[in-house]
Amino acid sequence: MASSQVKLKLLIDTNSKKVLFAEAGKDFVDFLFYFLSLPVSTVVRIIKEKGDQVGCLNDLYNSLENLNEAYIQPSQNKTTLLHHESSLVRDSEFPLLLSGADQYSTTTTTTRNVYMCPAHRHNRKIRIVSRHVSDVPNFVCPHCKVPMSVAVPLVNSSPSFSVPANYNTGSSGATGEGGFVKGVVTYMVMDNLEVKPMSTTSSIAMLNEFNLQNVIALREKVVVLGVDEGLSLLKASMECKNVLTRVVFYGEY
Template sequence: MATSNTTSVSLKLLIDTKGGKVLFAEASKDVVDFLFTLLSLPVGTVIRLLSKDAMVGTLGKLYESVENISYTYLQPNLKKDTLLKPKAAVAVAGSNILLLLTNDVDSNAKQFYICAKCNRHISDVSGTVCPSCRYPMSTQVTYVCPQASSTVAATSGEGGYVKGVVTYMIMDNLEVKPMSTISSIAMLNQFNVKEVGALEEKVVYLGMDEGLKLLKASLETSTVLTNVFLGNKMA
């Protein structure tokens, strides 16, 4: 795939060629920020990204139910995209790959209305009678969602979740920890590696396609990096 810095980030895998598996990956802040971003994705967004037919279990059918239900049965002023295309709780700064999965143009954002006379109440249904002055609440206002990452960016100058001065170790099961020479040696001992010659380093790139595969694999297996980057069958 293309390896443009604007569309992907790289990570270095340490592979046990005899066992055919990834022991761990050496990664930058951008990769870790992407992984942590997955925790903030609403369930509806995950289903839409992976496609409802590819989902394990029954959430895909639940998603399809919302798609198919008539607006006759929904609450007034409720848009289906509130459930089908929910906004992530946290906006993420950093590499563009982080934004590819999470940035959606919310053209059907929920609308709110205030009382233009006393400005004391708000409703999501235009024309609702204000309980204070009995004036119809019909003045439309825009809800502005607070962006947690903006505060982080302002204070650290980096944005995202983790600091960029550190190299990180990502295990095959996506466990993340700061990397050091000692931790690398300890990890090799933990995997009982006897033949250093059987180890191989490989630089791979995390773009949109790999990001979606990684998200899907994280819901299905504990050998995520091996499955996504070495093409092994699910464990």
């Protein structure tokens, strides 16, 4: 499992009390890009666990969670919306774990089950064949219209997540790194979470862009981010454009 803490080196303008940018490694950039894979329901749920909310999305989430099954279409299952999963690998591959309990249904086993229609197993004589599987138990089979309740171990799968064909898990490829970006590069992360490879040229261009009048006011600060800060970064990224300043400079977590 990846470390649940990462270090950032911040460049701060003490006059304006603003983070200009952060020097970051692969681990932090992987974590930020991981935000883009998270379904809205997952974001709402994990922020809700912390006692916060994302606008009125919490109310929308709660309304579906509390809606009686009698009002749900027979071919639908509200669990698929409430517990939708990221298309990328989960917290075991990323630092700053987004939730210790409910982000996903974690397991200590090495087997992942998918679920098939019981007609596939029991009705061979009448040639009813269901070619559908679901990673959500009791999802209604679109062919047979019955709950898909037969658990079947998924072969050649990591414990609890699926990985796109073009995703580097670290088990193959030239770098063997895993994650999303390459680790041989130092990255510049702006206050609004814009990410770019760091270089002398990009640093000078950034300072010129801010039109700094007093270079003496610049200070470097090294901070360590953990799980709480990771959650705060996710929440702040949906609310403002000065994310680093708000979370790691003013400590709003």
